[in-house]
Amino acid sequence: MLTRVVRMTFQEDKVEEFLENFHANKEKIRNFPGCHHLELWQDENFKNIFMTYSFWDDEAALNQYRDSELFKSVWAVTKPLFAEKPSAFSAKKIVELP
Numbered sequence: 001m002l003t004r005v006v007r008m009t010f011q012e013d014k015v016e017e018f019l020e021n022f023h024a025n026k027e028k029i030r031n032f033p034g035c036h037h038l039e040l041w042q043d044e045n046f047k048n049i050f051m052t053y054s055f056w057d058d059e060a061a062l063n064q065y066r067d068s069e070l071f072k073s074v075w076a077v078t079k080p081l082f083a084e085k086p087s088a089f090s091a092k093k094i095v096e097l098p
Helices: 012-030 059-066 069-081
Strands: 002-009 035-042 049-056 087-091
Touching: 002 059, 012 035, 012 069, 049 059, 059 069
Parallel strands: none
Antiparallel strands: 002 049, 002 087, 035 049
């Protein structure tokens, strides 16, 4: 299982537009083959900073999503709303303590 975190900083006046686009597509993203979990987080102190947190089968499944028409259509709306370049990383869980 691969965990993907993407941190995005939006122009303050574009936050609502981002949220509308995310909510319109969240079920499609979550139900994309290989995706097992999707969360949207908002920074506690900077209301224009968001992170997506998702679980994927593996890097190949994530790349299939990133090459899909769904991703391209979502990203086409999202990208112009940024105030800064987004940052992303993928990781594998090594230890979990309940």
